[in-house]
Amino acid sequence: MQTPLVVIKRLRSLQRWLCALATCLAVLVLIQPLRAEPVTPAQARPTDVSSQHTGSFEVAPVRILGVPALVVASPELPGSGSVVSAQRRAEVIEGNLSLLYANQSLCTQAEQLSETILERLVLGGPREQQLCSGDPWAVHGSADQLVVERVAGPAGSVLLQARLPGRAVPLPLLTVTAADGQLHGFTPQQLANQWQSVLQRRLRHARRTMQPDQLGLRIRVTVAVELFLLLTTALTLQLWNRLRRQLSERWTPQPQRAPRAQQSTPWLLLASRISFVLVLLQGLAMVGFAVAAIPGRIPLALGLLLQPLDILTKAAAVGAVVLALRLLLRLLLRQWRSSPNVPAELQARREQRSLNLLQAGQRLLSLSGVVVLLALVISGIPGLAATPVASWLAGGAVLGALALVFQGLLRDFAAGVVVLIEDHYAVGDWVQVDALEGTVEDVGILTTELRALDQRVVVIPNSRCEQVVNHTRIRSGVELVVPLPPRSPQLERVLSVLAEECVLFAAKPEWKDLLLEPPLIRGVKRITPLAVELSVLLITRTGAQWAAERALLTQIVARMEREALPLAQDETMTS
Known part of the structure; x- marks a missing residue:
């Protein structure tokens, strides 16, 4: 049973880890949209266009400011290469559309500054003709001046193009093919009529959105919302800290605390958890609104x-x-524990081992669930799907390096699995590991906890449990040593007394069921200048050997005192 102080400490540790994890995920998500480089004609299309095969067609969406507007199709079979794929068509179309609303730049900042100095200060050329900072393709202007029109194309196709003031030639946008019409169930002319309306409406909205005044308004609104969320987050965080302090005070042992205060502790714990979740949600909302301020996100x-x-x-x-x-x-x-084929002497051990396997198995399943959930959450973060393969390979290299760093933990984990499978010991066994011994209180995935005789808890890594002496597996035993004086041991009388006492001891009701075999007198074990040692072997049920040893030794010593049989002076009673 864990004390309230231990619970609050573990709760605080969990909350710190969750805060750190949430912060890392937020930063990871936030940097995804910021990783985009300045748009150039070769990079005008997004890099996350994905296609899929639907029946006989390969289809791909066409997005404007990140929102799907059209779906183009291609009858190309996988790997045939006979026609342009739908994915490639979507990429080219998105590049054409982005010319009408996204700022295109072919120059670096240094080149743009050089052009400005040359054209304005030296040559005095018009700004519209400047390549780096002007409008070289004549696509800028008012949103309402953009008109999408249809033109008949070859082989029954229809070409959609944008007509803008200041351009003598319209800007081609896309070609409505027969495959597009077949997929949507229209003729190319009918589908072109629908797409014309959609493109004109969406492109005008995109051009309005990218206007400097609209971008400034978006930034101002975002800053106001972020400040409001920051204020509410600070208030919620202050409330959470206050609830944590109250919980710490409530869980501190105080004998004079009122019962009503003890009853309100669960409500404080619930309120603390709710406030912590609110802090995480408010932080996520701040990241979301910050990303929404970026056009197309x-x-x-x-x-x-x-x-x-x-x-x-x-x-x-x-x-x-x-x-x-x-x-x-x-x-x-439960089915394995209640198997009728298990001998009676092994049934208790199987029950003990089943409890150990159940405890370890539930922990392993819970840990696996957390790992799987974390992997699902990270893989489902928007923006990570477009992460380059090189980034994932770099992440794999980092994981490999971490595996080398934490190879000790992996070794402990493997050793823990071997302990559970091979049944080296279980909870409740008395084991000896090197110079340490005690009762097994917990067999974890990485460590084993022992409770020593002085009630100290010893935590041993599973990889160190290579040579384990288990004193209580299935059965237990102990050897009693009776030391006699070397000059006059009176072996016949002592052996007769030992035989009688062993028979009486085995017949006692309190020991009859605990002894698996009657005490075995093994005779003379060793002769030294200090004593002649007699050996008696006790075999008992699990864990009863030391109590039986103490009881039998007490009985033997009392009988030898009555019979005036001496014991050696300089030898202990047990080995």
């Missing part, structure tokens, strides 16, 4: 804000699987 921000529900769903699913596996483990161990 609204889906990512919504994905972040929906993460708590997603995590809760995953936790419920993983928890249900772990609970089912724990129930299955309990059922299998």
Whole structure:
């Protein structure tokens, strides 16, 4: 039974770890959208366009500011290479569309500054003709001036293009193919009519969003929301710290504490946990709104804000699987424990071992559930799907380095599994590991806890338990040594007395059921200048050997005193 102080310490440790984990996940999510480099014509399209095969078609979405607008199709079979794939089409189309709302830059900051000095201060050229800071492709302007129009293309296809003031030639956007029409169930002309309306509406909205005044308004609103969330988070964090202090005071042993105060402790604990969850949710909301301030990252921000529900769903699913596996483990161990083929003398040991396996198995299942849930949560973070393979390989290298650093823990884990499978010892056994001995109180995944005679708890890594002496596995035994004086040992009389006392001892009701065999007199064990040692062997049920040893020694000493039989003066009674 854990004391309240131990519980509060472990709760605080868990809360610190959860805070650190939440912070790491938030930083990891936040840096994903910030990793994007300045947009260039070769990089105008997003890198996370993904396709999938639907029937006879390969389909891929086309996004504007991160929101899917169209779905293009390709009849290409995997690996045929006969036509342009849907994924490649979507990438090219997104690049064409981004020319109308995203700032395109071919120059570095130094090149842009050099061009500005040259054109404005030296040559005096118009700003619209500047390559780095002007509008070289004549695509900027008012949002409402953009018009998407249809033009007949070859082989029954339809070309959608954008007409802008200041451009003599329209900007081609995409071609509606027969495969697109077949997938959507329309002719290319009918589908082009729908896409024309969608593109004109979406592109005008994107151009408005990227206007400097709209970007400034977005930043101002985001700052206001972030300040409000920061204030509420600080208040919630202060409330959580206050509840923690009250819990520490309530759980501190005080005999004069009122019963009502003890009854309110569970409510304080619940309020502390709720406030802690609120702090995490508010921190996640701050990250989500910060990401939403970046144009084109609204889906990512919504994905972040929906993460708590997603995590809760995953936790419920993983928890249900772990609970089912724990129930299955309990059922299998119960069936294994109650097998009729087990001899009676091994039944008690099997019950003891089944409890040990149940405890360790439940811990292992819980740990596995936590690891799986953590992997699912990290893999479901928006933005991580586009992480390059090199990053994952680097993460694998880091994990390999960590495995080398923590190889001792891995060795302890493997040794713990071997201990459980091979039944070296179980909870309740009295074992001796090197110079340490005591009762096994816990067999963990990494360590084993022993309770010594002086009630100290000894924690031993499982990898150190290589040579273990188990005094209580299935049966127990102890050797009694009766030292006699070397000059006049009177062996015949002493052996006769020992035989009588052993018979009387085995017949006693309190020892009859605990002795597996009658005490065995082995005779003379050793002769030294100090004593002639007689050996008596006791075989008892698990854990009863030392009590039986003390009782039989007391009985033998009392009988030898009555018979005036001397004992050696300089020898102990046991080996």
